[in-house]
Every structure is written in structure tokens, then in C-alpha cells.
Amino acid sequence: MWVGSYTADRDGKGEGIVALSADDDGKLTSLGLAIAANSPSFLALHPSLPVVYAVAEEGKTVRAYRRTGDSGLEAFGDPWPAGEATCHVAADPQGRFIVATCWGDGQVILYELDHDGAITSRTSAAAAVDPHTATSPDGERPSRAHSSLMLPDGRVMTTDLGHDLVRVWQYSPGVGLQTDHQVILPKGSGPRHMARHHSGTVFVDTEYSVEVAAIRMEPDGTYELTTMVPASATGAKDGDAGAEIALSPDGRFAYVGVRGSNRICILKVSHSGGELEPVAEVPCGGEWPRHHLVREGWLYVANEGSDDVVSFKLDSETGLPDGPVSRVETGSPSVLVPAV
Template identity: 85%
Template sequence: MTTHESLIWAGSYTADRNGHGKGIAALSADDDGQLTSVGLAVEANSPSFLALHPTLPVLYAVAEEGKTVRAYRRSGAANLEAFGDPWPAGEATCHVAADPQGRFIVATCWGDGQVILYELDDDGAITSRGSAAAAVDPHSAAAPDGERPSRAHSSLMLPDGRVMTTDLGHDLVRVWRFVPGEGLKPDHQVVLPLGSGPRHMARHRSGTVYVDTEYSVEVAAVRMEPDGTYELAAAVPASATGAKDGDAGAEIALSPDGRFAYVGVRGTNRICVLEVASDGIGLEPRGEVPCGGEWPRHHLVREGWLYVANEGSDDVVSFRLDPETGLPDGPVGRVETGSPSMLLVAD
């Protein structure tokens, strides 16, 4: 690869989840937005979400159907090899994130609501597992329409060392404290509107955390107060035209300068662009474009480009981002890859 190309790992759904992927694929993106396949980095069953160790050439992947989490070590320019055995996780483990200090990873489980912390060794290997499921109460929550199962969906590492997680089923954002040797301990929680379905998160440089909602297809702004607690400050539709029947929010990502937020919408297959106010709280929909494929599960914003993983059409496409309006233009490039579910810059 030349210095003008970037390597991107692509997670996927494989045959065990009725997908067309084979494992973690390696893609190349050049400065002109062109995408090419480098090959299969490692064979794995439904590695649907990935995370990088902050300093070591180690990658962590969930096996969503297999209910495990596993570490992989980079070997060569675009290959991965298993690094230790798979570790047990929960039902439909759908997300993993790494601590910026390399102390642990956190996996969240859509199927049973578990939030699981795995401590790491100095070489990045997984060394222990501690579940916070009891504190989460994964079984049910009181609601007007009866019991709702917990659906832990994603985690976000906060600068002060705490961990934030979403519970799509209970409409909650939870904040945890990490206690070495014990795992995660509850700190407090933020209640979102009933039926919104908080899914993924992105932290703005102002400190506000934006949460996209799967069911209501909105973006919620969760602001940290002076006492360190977070509160819901605003919630706006992801699109000025609103959600359509069958729509489901997917990924949220911010532009590097924090001026724009990008939200993927499955169903109508679009990428919505919102402008972020100078206070880091206000959001206003500014436009939307077709995603260039079917079922945009995840997307990545990097160096003036937007890369979209279209699970349903088995491809990843690139869009050029207008530096003034933030709007995507394209698709510019496209590469075929089976059931892509997540994109992660390798370097």
C-alpha cells in the first residue's frame, strides 16, 4: 500500500447470521475516494463489531451469534491472527469498545441486556471477565405497554474514565465507574423518551454526547452538568422530512471539526446530516442523501470522506464531504464485500 492509502477493517455478518461475509475483511481507501478489496484479514463467524487497542496492534471482535468476544493480533500489512481463545459473552453480543488507557474492553449484548467488562493484559490479551448484568437488571422494565426486555447496544469511553452505555430496550443511557478487579459499578442513568430506542453514541468536543435512536430516528443530546451527572438537553429528528414506516436508526458519527453529525437510516436507506450549534447542544437537520446501497448499518467519517457499509447490498461506498455544508457528494467509490456491518480504520 502507498502512503496515500488507508487500510480499513470491515466487520461482517456471516452464514451463521444469514449473511454473505466470511469474517473481517481488509479494504483500501485512497485519497480520491476509490475503494478496493485487499482480501480477507481473518475468517470469523459474524464479527459484527470491532474495536482497536489504543496503542498495540490488537483488534477485538464480537461473534454476535456465537456469543463470544475475541482478540486478534495484526500479522503483516493486512492480516489478522487469533490472539488467545474466545471469551464467553451474552446473547447477541453486538458491540465492543476499548478503554483509551488499554485497561479493558466492554461488550454490550442486545439479546439479554448484559454489559460485560474484560480486563486486558499488558500485551492486549483478554485476561478476565466481569459482568454488570445484575446491576443492569436485564430482564424487564415497567412500561405502559408491559414488560420490555433490556437491549444493551453500545458503549462509549468518557474522558474521566467512566463508561457510558445505551439500553435500547429500556430507553436508558447508563453511566458506570470502573473498579479494577471488580468491573463496572453503576454511577447514574439518563432517561430518554419512551420507545425512542437509544442505539449508538458519539461524543462532541464540547463534552455533549449525541445518541441516535433506532426506533424514533432522532438524535438526543446528553449534556454533562457541573456535578458530573449527565442530563437530556435536547432531542431532534434526524431528518427534516421525518421517519418513514420501516425506518430504523443505525450509526451516528461526527465530522472532525464537530460541525456536523451524520446519521444512517435503514429502511429508506439514507444518510442524514445535522448541523451542530456552537454551544455543542443544538442540532438542526440540514439535508440527506441516498446511502448508495441497501441497509446502511454503519458508516465512518474520515479526512473529508464518508464511507458507508451497506449490509443489504454487500458493498461499501464512499462520498466526498463538502467542507462548507457538510453534505455528502457521490457515491464516488464502491467495493463489494459480504454483508458489511462495521468499518474501522486500521492505523
């Protein structure tokens, strides 16, 4: 798997993008530095080509890297300008474009790709978002675009952690993203990351309130908030912040990382995706679990604060993580993506 990181320009201990391997027993091994880069804090894979896209969060750019051999990467084209604190990138399943979201200034930026996966153009949807308008009248709050999710119908969903919004966009080739509609979450919840259930429900974890919101599509194509539940049955602790959300392949469980109290919270999901229930929580095996990955019966957690990635075995019946089984040191890890 590829591991993004925070480097010295963000007071981190990483050096760039690192390659790790995990065997069938969950043992993690570092394969070394794939490529040096400044704070490649989030990564995305091209759907069909050996190309990785990385943000440079402090450098305000997005860049493509091409795989070389089993565990190396090389720069592929020039870096493209992004926005302030660009913290997330996601790739279109058809390989037409990538979308970067910017925590610092609220920009949502679309980059179109050619047949080789190279970036060819840049269009900001910032004109559709007033970065200084709050969703309620009691004061200005800055826009904090935090993540994007590609929907099966070709639309793009993004979170705005500052305005407590989930936005849905239409993609128009050569034009970029155009506003479709938005879903308002409770003030101060801070929608952060998203995972789509096989039922079509989108689950959104919230950074500030440490909850999970369920958003379902209505017959007219609009999404509506249907429920919000705490990520943990014991509630949020002082200093907690929601991080990543991931689903088990069968859709029965959701896993939410909680920084501060350093937990992975497990929620049971109904088959229809309409109901969520927090059922358990386990220590994350380190400090400040920024991101995690569920894959082939294992949970891998990137602990930014303790400079390590750890593995947990997932029980196929209960969904509960057992471990840590293995640990590997790596500087300030911020994201994990499978290198396939």
C-alpha cells in the first residue's frame, strides 16, 4: 500500500510517499520511500492506470506520479496549482478527472486527465461557494472543503466542514463542476469524510461532533439527511476529532477513527443502510489515528502522532478488530491506499 505523510514543511516527520506490504497474517513491512515529496497528505489512484495523484498540502499543488517497479514512483508531469491547505484528492471511476478539496479556502478544484492519466486542465468551482457566508445568521464561518466522493450517476459529492454542508455537483466536460444541490447538517457538526454503502446511502463522519450522518437519495435525485448517530456509544471526549470512515466489504459495519482519545469506533449497519448503531470501540494502537483502510479482512490504521501504521484482524462475524497484530514505523502517516 502507498502511505502519504506530513513532512518538515508541515512540522511532520515523513519524507514523502512510502510503500508498505502486508502479508496474509497482517505482518507489515516497509518497502522504503517510493518518492520524496512535500506533505503528500492525501493520495488517489487512477482507476485503470499505474498512476497516483497526491496533494502537496502546504505547497498548494496537486501532482501525478507514475509507478516504477513494485514499490517506486516517479513524477509524471508538472505540479498543478491548487488552493490553501489542499487536503484531499479523489479520482473519477472512468479516469476522466480528479477532484481536489481545499480546507484552507474552501475551493473545490477539478483537473481533467488525458488517456495516459496526465493532468491537462484545471477548473475551480470556488465561484459557486462564497467562502465567507455561513449557513446560519449568527456569524461568518469560513468554508472548509474537506473531501469528495464520486457517485455512480457521474455526480460528485463534497463536504464543507466549515459550513456544515454536503454539496452535490454535476460534471460538465470542459467546464468543470456545477452546483446541483446541497444537504445541510447540524451547525457545528463539521462533515469530514464519506463512504458509500451498497444500498446507496452515503455515510458522513463529522470531525467536530464525532457523529455519523446518513444521507439517502430521494426518487428525484436529491439527497436528504435521514439520521445522525454518535460514532461511539460512550460519546465524544474532550479534545476528540473525527477522522476517517470506512465500511466493511459486506456493508455490515462502519469504522470511524477518533483522534484525541485514539479510538476506532465500530458501528453496525442495517442491510438497507438506513440504520446505524455504535456497538464497540477499540484503541487505535497508537496516537492520532488520521486515516485507516479496511481490506481483505484486515484493518490498517495510520497513526500520525506515533509515526506508525498498525494492523488489526477483523472478525468476520462481529466485525470487531483484534490486535494490533503488527506495527511498522513510518513518519507522520496521513493516508493509506492499496497499491493496486
